[in-house]
Amino acid sequence: MSKKTTIYDIAKKLNITAATVSRALNNNPKISETTRALVLKTAAKMNYEQNKLALALKSGKSFNVGVIVPRIDSNFFASVIRGIEEELHPEGYHVIICQTHDQKSQELTNVNSLLNAQVDGILMSISNANDPNKPENKKDINSAENDIFNNILKKNVPLIFFDRKKDIKGVSSVIIDDFKGAYDATQHLIDQGKKRIAHLSNNREIAIFNNRYLGYKQALLDNDFEFDENLVINCFSKVDEGRKVAKKLLEMKEPPDAIFSVSDFSALGAIQEILEQGYKIPEDISVVGFSNEPFTKFMELSITSVDQSPTEMGRIVAKVFLEEVNNDSKIKSEKHVVLSPELMIRKSSLSPAVTA
Amino acid sequence: MSKKTTIYDIAKKLNITAATVSRALNNNPKISETTRALVLKTAAKMNYEQNKLALALKSGKSFNVGVIVPRIDSNFFASVIRGIEEELHPEGYHVIICQTHDQKSQELTNVNSLLNAQVDGILMSISNANDPNKPENKKDINSAENDIFNNILKKNVPLIFFDRKKDIKGVSSVIIDDFKGAYDATQHLIDQGKKRIAHLSNNREIAIFNNRYLGYKQALLDNDFEFDENLVINCFSKVDEGRKVAKKLLEMKEPPDAIFSVSDFSALGAIQEILEQGYKIPEDISVVGFSNEPFTKFMELSITSVDQSPTEMGRIVAKVFLEEVNNDSKIKSEKHVVLSPELMIRKSSLSPAVTA
DNA sequence: CTGTTAGCGCCTTCAT
DNA sequence: ATGAAGGCGCTAACAG
Numbered sequence: 001m002s003k004k005t006t007i008y009d010i011a012k013k014l015n016i017t018a019a020t021v022s023r024a025l026n027n028n029p030k031i032s033e034t035t036r037a038l039v040l041k042t043a044a045k046m047n048y049e050q051n052k053l054a055l056a057l058k059s060g061k062s063f064n065v066g067v068i069v070p071r072i073d074s075n076f077f078a079s080v081i082r083g084i085e086e087e088l089h090p091e092g093y094h095v096i097i098c099q100t101h102d103q104k105s106q107e108l109t110n111v112n113s114l115l116n117a118q119v120d121g122i123l124m125s126i127s128n129a130n131d132p133n134k135p136e137n138k139k140d141i142n143s144a145e146n147d148i149f150n151n152i153l154k155k156n157v158p159l160i161f162f163d164r165k166k167d168i169k170g171v172s173s174v175i176i177d178d179f180k181g182a183y184d185a186t187q188h189l190i191d192q193g194k195k196r197i198a199h200l201s202n203n204r205e206i207a208i209f210n211n212r213y214l215g216y217k218q219a220l221l222d223n224d225f226e227f228d229e230n231l232v233i234n235c236f237s238k239v240d241e242g243r244k245v246a247k248k249l250l251e252m253k254e255p256p257d258a259i260f261s262v263s264d265f266s267a268l269g270a271i272q273e274i275l276e277q278g279y280k281i282p283e284d285i286s287v288v289g290f291s292n293e294p295f296t297k298f299m300e301l302s303i304t305s306v307d308q309s310p311t312e313m314g315r316i317v318a319k320v321f322l323e324e325v326n327n328d329s330k331i332k333s334e335k336h337v338v339l340s341p342e343l344m345i346r347k348s349s350l351s352p353a354v355t356a
Numbered sequence: 357m358s359k360k361t362t363i364y365d366i367a368k369k370l371n372i373t374a375a376t377v378s379r380a381l382n383n384n385p386k387i388s389e390t391t392r393a394l395v396l397k398t399a400a401k402m403n404y405e406q407n408k409l410a411l412a413l414k415s416g417k418s419f420n421v422g423v424i425v426p427r428i429d430s431n432f433f434a435s436v437i438r439g440i441e442e443e444l445h446p447e448g449y450h451v452i453i454c455q456t457h458d459q460k461s462q463e464l465t466n467v468n469s470l471l472n473a474q475v476d477g478i479l480m481s482i483s484n485a486n487d488p489n490k491p492e493n494k495k496d497i498n499s500a501e502n503d504i505f506n507n508i509l510k511k512n513v514p515l516i517f518f519d520r521k522k523d524i525k526g527v528s529s530v531i532i533d534d535f536k537g538a539y540d541a542t543q544h545l546i547d548q549g550k551k552r553i554a555h556l557s558n559n560r561e562i563a564i565f566n567n568r569y570l571g572y573k574q575a576l577l578d579n580d581f582e583f584d585e586n587l588v589i590n591c592f593s594k595v596d597e598g599r600k601v602a603k604k605l606l607e608m609k610e611p612p613d614a615i616f617s618v619s620d621f622s623a624l625g626a627i628q629e630i631l632e633q634g635y636k637i638p639e640d641i642s643v644v645g646f647s648n649e650p651f652t653k654f655m656e657l658s659i660t661s662v663d664q665s666p667t668e669m670g671r672i673v674a675k676v677f678l679e680e681v682n683n684d685s686k687i688k689s690e691k692h693v694v695l696s697p698e699l700m701i702r703k704s705s706l707s708p709a710v711t712a
Numbered sequence: 713c714t715g716t717t718a719g720c721g722c723c724t725t726c727a728t
Numbered sequence: 729a730t731g732a733a734g735g736c737g738c739t740a741a742c743a744g
Contacts, residue, residue, distance in 0.1 A: 016730075019733095031729060075429065094454075097441060151403075275656070299655060300631070362738085414737080414739055
């Protein structure tokens with residue numbers, strides 16, 4: 001129906017020129033108070049609203065930022081996005097979300113389509129951080145990915161990684177200290193008197209999982225524990241996978257008396273299997289997860305987990321972006337923020353003996 | 357650094373005009389194969405990428421849609437958004453998300469800013485569906501809200517409500533059949549032999565909660581149960597609130613033997629309180645929640661709940677939007693989709709007697 | 713088939 | 729203090 005009213009409409013009505021209207025609307029000092037007031041009034045009356053699209057085309061700033069995540073319906077990513085949105089909204093930015101479903105191809109198309117949409121920045125958690133040291137990954141997909149990242153940078157669009165990063169020159173990042181999170185979790189189990197601590201890991205080509213593995217290992221070494229590679233098993237972040245792996249662990253000649261998992265979901269699966277086989281948690285076997293998923297604290301047997309403060313992470317990612325986008329100087333500096341995770345100690349690992 | 361290359365750049369290089377380049381790029385039939393090939397090749401070589409902003413300004417279509425939700429870090433909304441994104445992405449649309457934190461004021465500013473950004477549609481779950489029959493709501497905020505909705509429609513921007521809707525002429529909606537969900541849940545409890553079923557409700561000015569209340573009530577009446585208003589208690593969707601209310605219920609002279617809650621969170625709180633007081637679930641008291649939050653199936657004592665298929669809801673919302681936006685005809689028709697919820701029966705309500 | 717022209721809505725020099 | 733003109737990048741109508 002009613003076409004949107006433009007500055008020309010209101011200019012015509014007032015027998016002045018669009019430029020004047022523009023000035024009045026933008027608090028330009030070079031204009032008389034009377035005409036400004038008049039313009040403002042009629043603008044309001046005519047329901048004028050600025051067309052940000054035209055402004056964007058003119059200024060080269062769209063006030064949109066793209067956020068790329070593997071999926072949005074996971075508490076972690078949703079919370080990060082929440083933080084980003086809350087921090088960016090007051091600054092006038094809109095948040096566009098894209099999902100990759102952990103597929104590199106999606107990642108590439110998403111980046112391209114965001115770039116075409118002229119976003120002012122791209123904040124992303126990369127789909128699958130292949131180890132650049134592995135020669136088989138170095139070519140094909142990986143180089144295509146690097147190309148796209150460099151493409152972003154060449155266009156002067158700020159790019160910021162969060163959680164799952166990749167080391168690329170000129171790219172800032174916000175992550176948590178996975179090493180520390182794992183170290184603390186393992187130390188906690190040791191403090192509870194556990195002697196044989198297993199580790200449910202995941203694809204260690206992904207930095208976050210590798211760092212958790214290293215933190216676990218270091219805690220053992222620092223406590224003069226022997227490190228037994230047989231107690232480290234990879235599994236996907238699924239409940240069923242956790243069950244399977246737990247079953248294997250319980251079949252060992254010398255089963256573990258504690259499990260530290262990189263995922264709350266596999267930790268939950270392990271717990272289910274352990275209880276089903278008649279063991280007691282935490283008396284016989286303690287379990288610690290990672291991510292502090294909402295369900296971990298809701299369980300009757302609440303699960304100890306490592307909190308990653310995702311909303312805070314999102315806030316910081318947004319702040320780093322704002323700094324970069326507001327930094328006019330030609331010299332761009334990377335910024336690397338490492339958040340400290342917090343161990344949430346709950347029933348699944350709190351030995352009654354120690355409690356008392 | 358490298359400024360983005362435009363069609364002018366490639367036109368100049370080829371000594372042709374920008375229009376021709378545009379035609380070549382858009383598969384316009386009126387162009388020779390040779391020049392098209394040439395243009396395509398040099399475009400690729402120069403890393404040309406279409407500026408969607410300019411296109412949007414020209415065509416009036418931004419290929420952005422705004423999604424407004426109370427908050428994104430809730431499994432329900434995140435899943436709906438997932439569905440929306442997955443359905444819209446292949447069609448070339450980007451999804452902009454806004455949060456209201458259940459505040460009407462935020463809702464208004466979000467709508468306005470999306471409109472300014474020239475989105476092609478707005479999909480929203482309204483913050484707080486005040487009962488329009490309540491005279492005290494009819495003025496101020498409510499009318500301001502209606503104004504803004506009508507404003508959207510006047511601009512010919514498709515508006516679609518999901519989950520929390522409001523009856524406005526010309527606005528389509530996708531919701532679930534809350535009445536049926538509640539009815540089925542209550543009937544299930546009756547089938548399990550329960551005689552005195554309490555209901556944890558919530559602000560019934562919000563349609564979804566009122567409909568759940570009505571479904572609960574109708575199931576009782578259809579089974580010749582007496583309806584006891586004392587067994588209906590309002591509480592927020594929080595674990596602690598559920599505990600408090602459960603405590604009250606257990607203090608009654610004649611406590612209930614089952615609870616149907618409009619929220620999984622308050623259901624969980626109730627469960628915690630009930631177990632703590634030494635009652636058995638489901639033998640003494642059965643509990644059923646609503647929403648099928650992930651944790652309900654993870655609990656050792658898994659919680660029966662009503663699934664709302666949020667991802668599916670998102671997909672459908674997106675489809676309804678696409679239909680509207682692709683419908684050229686002047687006659688706009690509302691579309692109202694009502695999804696059928698599914699009761700997920702779990703341990704918290706499955707009486708062993710019946711199981712056997 | 714291709715070039716010319718104009719305009720989407722806004723802002724910003726440059727005049728006046 | 730205001731008007732005139734140009735341009736952001738693209739497409740569509742109209743010529744040729």
